[in-house]
Amino acid sequence: xxxxxxxxxxxxxxxxxxxxxxxxxxxxxxxxxxYRQDPGMGLRLIYYSxxxxxxxxxxxPNGYNVSRxxxxxxxxxxxxxxxxxxxxxFCATQKGDSPRGEAFFGQGTRLTVV
Amino acid sequence: xxxxxxxxEALNIQEGKTATLTCNYTNYxxxxxxxYRQDPGRGPVFLxxxxxxxxxxxxxxxxxxxxTTLKQSLFHITASQPADSATYLCALERDSGYALNFGxxxxxxxxx
Numbered sequence: 001x002x003x004x005x006x007x008x009x010x011x012x013x014x015x016x017x018x019x020x021x022x023x024x025x026x027x028x029x030x031x032x033x034x035y036r037q038d039p040g041m042g043l044r045l046i047y048y049s050x051x052x053x054x055x056x057x058x059x060x061p062n063g064y065n066v067s068r069x070x071x072x073x074x075x076x077x078x079x080x081x082x083x084x085x086x087x088x089x090f091c092a093t094q095k096g097d098s099p100r101g102e103a104f105f106g107q108g109t110r111l112t113v114v
Numbered sequence: 115x116x117x118x119x120x121x122x123e124a125l126n127i128q129e130g131k132t133a134t135l136t137c138n139y140t141n142y143x144x145x146x147x148x149x150y151r152q153d154p155g156r157g158p159v160f161l162x163x164x165x166x167x168x169x170x171x172x173x174x175x176x177x178x179x180x181x182t183t184l185k186q187s188l189f190h191i192t193a194s195q196p197a198d199s200a201t202y203l204c205a206l207e208r209d210s211g212y213a214l215n216f217g218x219x220x221x222x223x224x225x226x
């Protein structure tokens with residue numbers, strides 16, 4: 001029972017390159033989220049998916065796209081990376097439907113854009 | 115606008131003492147509030163959830179209070195240990211009903 005698994009753990013990109021961050025959960029939760037965490041800014045929601053087949057913008061969606069491939073997988077894509085996207089990215093899932101409960105986080109992807 | 119405020123200054127305490135962390139919020143009407151622990155290089159880990167109709171909740175050495183009138187939650191760690199050193203985050207549900215908004219966290223350092 002791995003919980004929430006993110007790949008890769010570390011990545012260095014050049015400005016303008018693209019990449020996809022992968023996230024998979026084995027907890028059978030409907031909702032999945034992508035956050036970024038920057039020093040002094042805390043965790044900020046990029047996109048979320050309430051259930052398979054649906055996605056919605058969070059607080060800081062610009063420069064990102066997401067795909068909810070199935071109930072288990074939720075990927076985050078950077079089409080043209082910028083230095084401002086240097087951050088630690090966390091995927092999370094949340095227990096329950098209404099009300100929702102605790103959230104479970106992956107170990108994070110540390111991304112550097114040079 | 116909605117805000118979740120936690121002490122930005124690190125809290126340094128001696129082993130064995132009680133650590134008290136504060137979370138204040140504005141423009142939320144939360145059904146519940148959550149506390150998480152985050153260690154360097156790791157994702158946040160859930161600690162406690164307290165509902166609006168609960169004044170206090172305990173789990174082992176942890177105690178959380180929730181005052182919806184004051185719009186404040188207090189997080190206590192009794193008999194603190196160096197292993198309790200971490201950043202502690204409070205979180206509230208977003209208006210959409212999905213995902214959580216987090217405070218920026220308070221760093222706790224427990225020294226022997």
